[in-house]
Amino acid sequence: TLDNACLDHQRTLRTGIPEVIFGAGKTPEQIISIASAFLKQNTILLATRVNEEKAAIVTEALPSLTYYQEAHMLTCNEQRESPDNYRGYTAIISAGTSDIPVAEEARITLSTLGHPVKTLYDAGVAGLHRILNHSSLLSAAEVIIVAAGMEGALPSVIGGLVSRPVIAVPTSIGYGASFSGIAALLGMLNSCAPGVAVVNIDNGFGAACMAEAINRI
Amino acid sequence: TLDNACLDHQRTLRTGIPEVIFGAGKTPEQIISIASAFLKQNTILLATRVNEEKAAIVTEALPSLTYYQEAHMLTCNEQRESPDNYRGYTAIISAGTSDIPVAEEARITLSTLGHPVKTLYDAGVAGLHRILNHSSLLSAAEVIIVAAGMEGALPSVIGGLVSRPVIAVPTSIGYGASFSGIAALLGMLNSCAPGVAVVNIDNGFGAACMAEAINRI
Amino acid sequence: TLDNACLDHQRTLRTGIPEVIFGAGKTPEQIISIASAFLKQNTILLATRVNEEKAAIVTEALPSLTYYQEAHMLTCNEQRESPDNYRGYTAIISAGTSDIPVAEEARITLSTLGHPVKTLYDAGVAGLHRILNHSSLLSAAEVIIVAAGMEGALPSVIGGLVSRPVIAVPTSIGYGASFSGIAALLGMLNSCAPGVAVVNIDNGFGAACMAEAINRI
Amino acid sequence: TLDNACLDHQRTLRTGIPEVIFGAGKTPEQIISIASAFLKQNTILLATRVNEEKAAIVTEALPSLTYYQEAHMLTCNEQRESPDNYRGYTAIISAGTSDIPVAEEARITLSTLGHPVKTLYDAGVAGLHRILNHSSLLSAAEVIIVAAGMEGALPSVIGGLVSRPVIAVPTSIGYGASFSGIAALLGMLNSCAPGVAVVNIDNGFGAACMAEAINRI
Amino acid sequence: TLDNACLDHQRTLRTGIPEVIFGAGKTPEQIISIASAFLKQNTILLATRVNEEKAAIVTEALPSLTYYQEAHMLTCNEQRESPDNYRGYTAIISAGTSDIPVAEEARITLSTLGHPVKTLYDAGVAGLHRILNHSSLLSAAEVIIVAAGMEGALPSVIGGLVSRPVIAVPTSIGYGASFSGIAALLGMLNSCAPGVAVVNIDNGFGAACMAEAINRI
Amino acid sequence: TLDNACLDHQRTLRTGIPEVIFGAGKTPEQIISIASAFLKQNTILLATRVNEEKAAIVTEALPSLTYYQEAHMLTCNEQRESPDNYRGYTAIISAGTSDIPVAEEARITLSTLGHPVKTLYDAGVAGLHRILNHSSLLSAAEVIIVAAGMEGALPSVIGGLVSRPVIAVPTSIGYGASFSGIAALLGMLNSCAPGVAVVNIDNGFGAACMAEAINRI
Amino acid sequence: TLDNACLDHQRTLRTGIPEVIFGAGKTPEQIISIASAFLKQNTILLATRVNEEKAAIVTEALPSLTYYQEAHMLTCNEQRESPDNYRGYTAIISAGTSDIPVAEEARITLSTLGHPVKTLYDAGVAGLHRILNHSSLLSAAEVIIVAAGMEGALPSVIGGLVSRPVIAVPTSIGYGASFSGIAALLGMLNSCAPGVAVVNIDNGFGAACMAEAINRI
Amino acid sequence: TLDNACLDHQRTLRTGIPEVIFGAGKTPEQIISIASAFLKQNTILLATRVNEEKAAIVTEALPSLTYYQEAHMLTCNEQRESPDNYRGYTAIISAGTSDIPVAEEARITLSTLGHPVKTLYDAGVAGLHRILNHSSLLSAAEVIIVAAGMEGALPSVIGGLVSRPVIAVPTSIGYGASFSGIAALLGMLNSCAPGVAVVNIDNGFGAACMAEAINRI
Ligand SMILES: Nc1ncnc2c1ncn2[C@@H]1O[C@H](COP(=O)(O)O)[C@@H](O)[C@H]1O
Ligand SMILES: Nc1ncnc2c1ncn2[C@@H]1O[C@H](COP(=O)(O)O)[C@@H](O)[C@H]1O
Ligand SMILES: Nc1ncnc2c1ncn2[C@@H]1O[C@H](COP(=O)(O)O)[C@@H](O)[C@H]1O
Ligand SMILES: Nc1ncnc2c1ncn2[C@@H]1O[C@H](COP(=O)(O)O)[C@@H](O)[C@H]1O
Ligand SMILES: [Mg+2]
Ligand SMILES: [Mg+2]
Ligand SMILES: [Mg+2]
Ligand SMILES: [Mg+2]
Ligand SMILES: [Mg+2]
Numbered sequence A, B, C, D, E, F, G, H: 001t002l003d004n005a006c007l008d009h010q011r012t013l014r015t016g017i018p019e020v021i022f023g024a025g026k027t028p029e030q031i032i033s034i035a036s037a038f039l040k041q042n043t044i045l046l047a048t049r050v051n052e053e054k055a056a057i058v059t060e061a062l063p064s065l066t067y068y069q070e071a072h073m074l075t076c077n078e079q080r081e082s083p084d085n086y087r088g089y090t091a092i093i094s095a096g097t098s099d100i101p102v103a104e105e106a107r108i109t110l111s112t113l114g115h116p117v118k119t120l121y122d123a124g125v126a127g128l129h130r131i132l133n134h135s136s137l138l139s140a141a142e143v144i145i146v147a148a149g150m151e152g153a154l155p156s157v158i159g160g161l162v163s164r165p166v167i168a169v170p171t172s173i174g175y176g177a178s179f180s181g182i183a184a185l186l187g188m189l190n191s192c193a194p195g196v197a198v199v200n201i202d203n204g205f206g207a208a209c210m211a212e213a214i215n216r217i
């Protein structure tokens, strides 16, 4: 029944970002079938939330695809980094080491589009010196993506230090009253620092799309 | 006990946006006392969530302040519109007429900072032609703020049509299962359109701060 | 202890729709035992939420049953399509490819009852042209079922375009703040378009029952 | 700022139901201004959620409007009952006396459109004989609207007795763990009877729109 | 570390009901160790929420224990049915076939204590005749336990028909907006019928304890 | 529109408890009209949740009614205490002084029906000696009603001390994370003591109905 | 009915902290009656959540009581500051000016008990220098109480800087997705800094009790 | 990508408690890599939430580590018990046997730091004598940690008996309306006993950190 599916091939023209395969509930066969349709158009291919097991089957069938294990992503037809198309670089910060996979989803999405990126991982608020020691990375960025779980306080701290837009990504890291990312999500939505906006829990991909929309010339 | 309050006078230097008075839980006397401290510095003054009754008392004591009734805001030392400081204009869209006060909070915040703004109100998804008929207003904007209550679907529709960043503001308009804006908030966080990020329910001010951070040169 | 079970064999007489086996928590043996009771009555048999593993055991024991893998359904004694019993056809729309299994649960339920159906899959709001290009499918339908996950905005958009009733089915597709379909459910309950009513999350079967109740002469 | 509002005057053409004024958050002055725009078009006027105090101001300015106190509605240019345009009548049932205002919102909406209606109020499941004694009213109806608060069980009971579509309206009647209608809403969404679909809490108006979409020829 | 555990051996003396082993999070070894301590006292032994896999290991070590598969319970030193100790019998009703395991947890608990019990399973509100046809079973009971999932409406219907106490047990049967039994729980807490009280979701054991407390002479 | 209301005059015959007027959302005029219908039948009259202001108007019109201010109840045709109809007395315990109004709603309901009652108020778990000092009141009771807000721990403590049934009534007393009684409700539903069942938040009336159903011979 | 109330006069002996009057739901008359009972014992009197209107009536009847308007508290028989009974002082920090009333509830409670206190108000994470500039106040304290609303990030930042225990008090300050303090509460419960524990939303009194228990020799 | 991780090696200096490895989402390889970095510093090593399978791999690679199976922890370089550094001992109480793993997480954390500890397990409120019989263990402690699931009432009971600080740890033990520890969490936050503060659900580690902060000289 994927035959009556309407892929949105004009999405890049309208929005600057191609349609992307959401791999979560799909079988490897479904991913192969949709990916093949994309490859025929010779456009950038991005698939998110593809676990290792599925990825092995897909890349065996479509060997031109690259798999990023930590980001759970498949890509093809990646762009080279093209600084001329962007106002600057996007800094991606993670609060803990456990938040890195979400940060990586953002990084792979951006670098596949040719968007310049710098990263700083494991720099949470329980040890403030880590973020204060890297203030130039933050202040020179055009956009800042911050992935944090548990109490999700890092975007507020960074938002109070810089004038560029902060895209906050709550992660589902934590347990108990973190409620799979709700605590971090609510914290970020209530940030008392200016210039912070929020995407869905674990949505590194969505944060990258917002950064692309902001930074693309 | 406001005597031990630490106003953050350097916030504009760090973040580009001045500290702002959150009027919701304060007495008119507290607002007057904090506003006076700001006026002494001769900087832009913004107070949000000041109802009419409080505003009457405050403006009697401090007649240099202007009150915006629909936005529930007090301002002073407004900047003139200064297009040279911005990459373009911010478009502010409201889904229904009931969402206009939130849209106005964003508009007054931006215009007080000198940020160029255009508006389109009452253009929700139940009558799609309204948004399709104004596509040039959207496509020429540098940033788009969309305020919507109830199902909060408008940011997804707009996000699918444009390449510039969309800042979605859920409003508390609705009843029953709208849960004072939760339905709209969740809808926006789950937007399947690229380039959408979200601020708190009814947070027109926060949307404006994000637009300022993005659009300011 | 299924011996003291009271199957409701008169349900078709009262409601026009037979009792249906809810397969979710049942063992294959329990399904076989209840299905056999139905087969003795020679009536339409429908079982929902039967996974592949269980279905293999059941169909081995009862080979007259058909299994629909994507819909997770078992059927027997299906009716032929009987347009004379209906005012028109039901259109089933899915927002994404991931929502197709829910749409298929509705489709198999209806076609088993002899109800005429047409489908349009993967036509979500992030690419509006997909739905606008098929407006005649919508406007000629007697009833429209719309399955959508994530922000669940498609029923509002369709409800604003047509005069026939829209049955909205939220799906559990999404992650994070989709809360397994709550975001879509709330969006649909708050639809600002007229003529939209909602069934439970992932309840393709319930949407089909409502369509049958409306469309049956 | 209502000047930039885009009223959706073509909504009746597209959907069969005119745009309606949502009075909840509006001042009397705003209602008068929008209502006047409608009156100029000489079309049916419906305003919902207008309390008595506002209604007094509005009807003084626009004396052609009628106010329905229990339904909290204002109407103008009502249609006469026109059975030829409908397949039959809609039965409106309320579970308790406290649910009557919601039922009345549905009744006034339908009768203003010319839709034939019959009512049965205060017939909840704690005294089943009340509904069983009126079974002919139910079985002869084309559509049944059921408004119920607290546990919201009445739509399930009625759905198990009839073959016509049941539109369930949860009401906010109750206290404590009724959570302003959530208990009733969830009960109705989980109805194990076939042919039940649900609208928002207290949304008598939305139930009427769905009934109109189903019953209108 | 179970060594410092304080088993509450006097609980029967104080409350009439022995301490019971909650098997859910325990290893088979822990269950064996606690059960052995009970067996040494030669008292009634009840263990709840013991899955088949664990039960196999426990009963191999302690062959005097009986395992009830559908109820997920282990028992030892069961009492014979002793009508003289009770005012009458307890009727246990289940709404669907899927709710039977919860009803069985109540039944095994009661019969192990010697409490007289009668059952009626699969008699939900979508087919009211099933409950009306067995009214004498209900009216002659001293206590009625009703297990129901999905919308949980059956206790309200029964509570409106009888004068004896109804103990309502919400079950986690359902999906989507049933939220693992919350819909049924809320429905039962909001019952508009008199003489209904509620225990935790799936808590057949707790319902039995309440019935024992009521019915024991 | 109360004219089409179906009062359930046979409820006492079926359930032992008369239909009761739920005063919360009703105007004084509506209460007077329904109460008059009851008075004509010369049966026990109970109205709950009638505030002082409404009560003044109602008792002026119907002077035979008695108003209980703390319980917010109106009664008429009260029964005398009739120990012969009951197995024993019901003990009503409140955890704090703030929970007394809910306890009083239970007491007035029971005493109006002629049910013997004893009370112990302000005996919460933070000072355990208060409950331990009154153990004979507890152990001699036939049924125990316990009203508690905040953490709602008192029913667990009492349930661990006695063998008679405990009806737990969560109250909305508390603030913050008490969530208007949810904390107490959840605590009571999860009681690890045997013989505890729960009614809705603040539902003193429902607790009394359950006690009546248990204790009535 | 306060006559059967059991005041817990031995609470100071057992717990070091006297029973305290929770004024929220009480009438002035009830407060006067309970306060008089305390005054007869000549012990410290504390009443929380007494609004100005009630306080005026109470202090007129009992002029020996002092009212603290910002803290909404009444006190009597206050202790003098007694450093010898304490290991050191408690520092009370508020994140914003709006959180001061909660901080004051803690301060008045402690100072009434004779507990040494220092305060620093309006030092939230959006302007980190404010807290970094007062690090000696923090590092010299024996206990630190931190009141914060909105995202509630301040306890995490402080917990990462000091070795003494931090008692986090979420406040209900905020709007929208702050959900009256839930966002702050969850943030604090998920703090990734060591040595942080949490009390109820707005519970300045509870924070003070915990500080007293820790700091009292 | 762990290469850019910033371990916070100065955390002990600042907070008295070393950075700890949160093992939940990490692979054994990641744990080995971070643990090795710690071992090079020769400091106390603590890793929490390491399941048996992962622990086997880690301890094979790093044989100097000790695994505590019930606590799910890995440790190295443990301190000897050092009473001179502490004001007294911490008592750790569990309500049920099922809560022991959480209590053990606290115990191992403390004993690894050299903190003196005593334990009392399985002493819940359904059998009060268990806690009353050990009152000297409680009254002689400097700090008391109480782990409880289900209704979480034990901290309130203990808080009402002692003057030392109680750290309440809700556990996820329970089912249905325990909502994985929410019921216990809310109960503890609403404790009406003085001197109780709360950490996250199942956060034995956090409770130990708070006890360390309080008790360390
Ligand atoms: N069981 C636990 N609960 C809460 N926090 C923890 C736990 N175990 C470790 N941590 C904290 O988690 C942080 C490490 O997070 P990450 O960098 O994501 O591994 C450290 O700062 C620890 O203090
Ligand atoms: N990780 C992701 N998070 C949110 N949306 C996504 C993600 N990956 C893909 N999508 C969107 O999901 C849509 C595809 O949904 P479907 O048709 O169900 O596969 C595309 O429009 C993508 O833009
Ligand atoms: N997918 C489904 N969603 C909702 N209800 C269903 C579904 N499948 C079957 N049912 C209903 O579930 C009932 C059977 O429940 P049970 O007796 O527990 O098997 C029948 O009355 C069906 O109408
Ligand atoms: N299915 C059940 N539901 C609720 N409580 C139970 C259940 N089974 C046992 N219990 C109670 O759980 C307690 C034992 O808890 P634990 O010490 O953790 O094993 C006993 O007091 C029992 O009364
Ligand atoms: Mg880290
Ligand atoms: Mg509009
Ligand atoms: Mg798609
Ligand atoms: Mg009624
Ligand atoms: Mg059934």
Ligand SMILES: [Mg+2]
Residues within 6 Å of the ligand: F095, F096, F097, F122, F123, F124
């Ligand atoms: Mg008290």
Ligand SMILES: [Mg+2]
Residues within 6 Å of the ligand: G095, G096, G097, G122, G123, G124
């Ligand atoms: Mg401030």
Ligand SMILES: [Mg+2]
Residues within 6 Å of the ligand: H095, H096, H097, H122, H123, H124
């Ligand atoms: Mg135990």
